[in-house]
Structure formats: structure tokens, C-alpha cells
Amino acid sequence: MKVTIEADKCVAAGQCVLIAPEVFDQREEDGIVVLLEERPAPHLHDAVRESAAVCPAAAIHLAES
Template identity: 65%
Template sequence: MKVAVEQDKCVAAGNCVSAAMDVFDQRDEDGIVVLLTDNPPDELAEEVRTAAAVCPALAIHIKD
């Protein structure tokens, strides 16, 4: 699984961090998403898919 984020689309809702805190974080200054790893382990796949699904800006992209 490869994960990518579009920081310019992010609205800083934080849903991704709530869903997959081992993969996503937020910048302190503005809350924009930060990708901690673009190749998360398989055991986090469901959490990452949930994060992408709950992103209100659709700023998270996954390639299997």
C-alpha cells in the first residue's frame, strides 16, 4: 500500500489522525495533514482506508 496526501486540499479537520495516528499527524501551526509514512505496514491498512474515507476534503489517496 502506498499513501499520498494533498496538503493543499487539506482542511485540517483531523479525522485522518483520529483514524490512523501511526500514519498521519497534523502540523502544529495550521493543522494541515502530515504523512508519517507513505508505505504503512499491512496491519494498518484498514485504519488508513478509514482515514481516507472520512477525510472531508478527499485529500488522502491510496494505491494498493
């Protein structure tokens, strides 16, 4: 799995960080998503998929590989 984000679409809701803190973080100054792990370990895939599904801005994109 490869994760990409569109930071310009992010609305700083923070759901991704709550669900998968090993993969996502937020910038201190404005709460915009920061990708910590472009290729997360397999045990994190379900959480990453959930993060993408609940993102209100659809700013998280997944490529299964």
C-alpha cells in the same frame, strides 16, 4: 499500499490523525495533514482506508500494491 496526500486540499479536520495516528499527523501551526508513513504496515491498512474514506476534503489517496 502507498499513501499520498494533497496538503493543499486539507481542511485540518484531523479525522485521519484520530483514526491512524501511526500514519498521519498535523502541523502545529495550522493543523494541515502530515504523512508519517508513505507505505504503512499491513496491520494499519484498514485504518488508512477508513481515514481516506472519511476525509472531508478527499486529500488522502491510496494506491493498493
